[in-house]
Amino acid sequence: MADPDNKKLSPEFLDALKDMVPALLEQVQHENMDEAVAILAKLQQARTEHYAGTTFADLLKEKAAELHQRIEAGETESALETLQELQDARDRGLYQEVGRLTRALHSAITNFHIDAKPGEGVQELSEMSEATDRLGYVVTLTEKAANTTLDLVEESMPVAGAMKEESARLKSEWKRLVDRDMSAEEFRSLYWHLDGFFTLLNDQSETLYNNLSSILLAQDFQDLTGQVINKVTSLVKEVEASLVDLVFMASQVDEITGIVREGPEVAAEGVAEVSDKGEGPQINANAEGVVSSQDDVDDLLSSLGF
Amino acid sequence: MKILVVDDFSTMRRIVKNLLRDLGFSNTHEADDGSSAWPMLQSSDFDFVVTDWNMPGMTGIELLKKIRSDERLKSIPVLMVTAEAKRDQIVAAAQAGVNGYVVKPFTAAALKEKIDKIFERVDG
Structure with missing residues (x-):
């Protein structure tokens, strides 16, 4: 009987399936259960690799249809399995992305070398x-x-x-x-x-x-x-x-x-209190509220009665 | 004339001290922030304070407020020489009782002009 999912499975997985199933049967026949389980694990891995290349959105469409089909057919158990697969795929995507970003950050920091001139320094x-x-x-x-x-x-x-x-x-x-x-x-x-x-x-x-x-x-x-x-x-x-x-x-x-998140509260507008701590040099002298020269300072102070 | 120069960067203190010496003021002392300046001001009789704003520990504006609220020190002229260049900050310094405000980077002429002005007003 043809598997209706066959069309969606990767050729790599189908090759792995053809390759490993005889070995699996042989191990089961000889009651080598550890080896049999190892082969099953490899098969499972080959199957999940199929999802790695597709985006989560594609997978969601695909699985939603499958889920619908199964619920309609009253196959609650397999419907739950589908849900679990979706959940796993979502987590995997998240972990992969976090991992990728962590690696990128790590390499950005460790690759931070300067080309010093030979000799001094x-x-x-x-x-x-x-x-x-x-x-x-x-x-x-x-x-x-x-x-x-x-x-x-x-x-x-x-x-x-x-x-x-x-x-x-x-x-x-x-x-x-x-x-x-x-x-x-x-x-x-x-x-x-x-x-x-x-x-x-x-x-x-x-x-x-x-x-x-x-x-x-x-x-x-x-x-x-x-x-x-x-x-x-x-x-x-x-x-x-x-x-x-x-x-x-x-x-x-x-x-x-x-998930719906509320945006950060917009800071209340109004006159900001002048901090005693100081703000350091103003890089942009044309920014609002910044004096651009000593003359501006003098004008401001004389307008205050200095 | 005994002058206290308060700045956290030693190079800036040296520049200010050199400019003051050119103006004829050679009795200058140094402090690296408000906290170290305060005991010096209390234990000695300074005639003039030149201070930066942004310093670790006690800032220049805090030092200014502290000087103005001290019975013995409140009339010492204080000149602020700072990179802080926001209008609100200059207004705040004026309200706290600063005698002059010079923004960095500054010229020898600007410093001289402010100092002359301060002593003109104090003497007159």
């Missing part, structure tokens, strides 16, 4: 595996660069100040020479003063030049921190996309199972 970079560590690295690098720059600036300012002071002093002496208001004694003193000043100028301008080029080099953090931040940004995007998938999948499950 490789050791430090290879020891870090967490996004938070990487952001901590950004903080460390930028702080180091800021401190290096500040050190050099603090070192340079007195140098420039001394040059300015010394040149002002010499200029007033030089003016007296131009005005011919200087004794021969004073001129000799100015002569050696100028000589010393040129030596000083040579040394100190070299110090300034070197400090400026060190400040220039201290900006190399931008390359590394830029890479790290781009990586973290793409990780966040990947995680967000996966979460969107998860939400979408959950909504499909809800749709299938007929």
Whole structure:
């Protein structure tokens, strides 16, 4: 007798059926029940694989018709079996999707590596595996660069100040020479003063030049921190996309199972209380309620009577 | 003139200290948030406070409110130098009694102008 379900079964399952049934019969004949059960389990697995490729919606249509048929025919027991199959398929879909998303998230996090340039920094970079560590690295690098720059600036300012002071002093002496208001004694003193000043100028301008080029080099953090931040940004995007998938999948499950959820309550509108905690820098100066410059701050304060 | 600079980032404290020194104020002290600034303010006689808003522990606005409600400290001028740039926050700082508000990133000229203005008003 032809199985009415045959049309819907996969050729792979039918092949497995033809393949395994003689072996099953043989094992049963020899009363090797463990082997027989193992073959049955394989058959069951081959049968359920048939559903893996079809969507739950297709399966629902297919099984609903079957369920209807069986109830009409008064076959309560097989109708319940059909229901159970549906239930199983639904759970399987859910688990598969959750599993897939978990794997995607896991690999997104573990694949989060940065391509460090050979040489400097490789050791430090290879020891870090967490996004938070990487952001901590950004903080460390930028702080180091800021401190290096500040050190050099603090070192340079007195140098420039001394040059300015010394040149002002010499200029007033030089003016007296131009005005011919200087004794021969004073001129000799100015002569050696100028000589010393040129030596000083040579040394100190070299110090300034070197400090400026060190400040220039201290900006190399931008390359590394830029890479790290781009990586973290793409990780966040990947995680967000996966979460969107998860939400979408959950909504499909809800749709299938007929669960109705109430949306989150919309936050009450009104003037938000100003938090003492602070909100950090405003990235978009054109956003509502954000001042775009110091002039805006001054205007606002003067409108308040400041 | 004894000045307390309150900011959780040491680099920002250094920048503010350098700018203040250029303006002729070299007696500057540092604190990394309101909680560490408070005992310093109480045990010493500061003439001026420059503070950030967003800091761990006690924030700048909390420090400002605390200063204004303290009998001995309430008239110390406080300048806020902060990245907080929402109109509501600036209004809140004004209501809490701030003497000046500079938004980061700022220029040396902007800082100088605010400080001059504060002392003009205090002296006058």
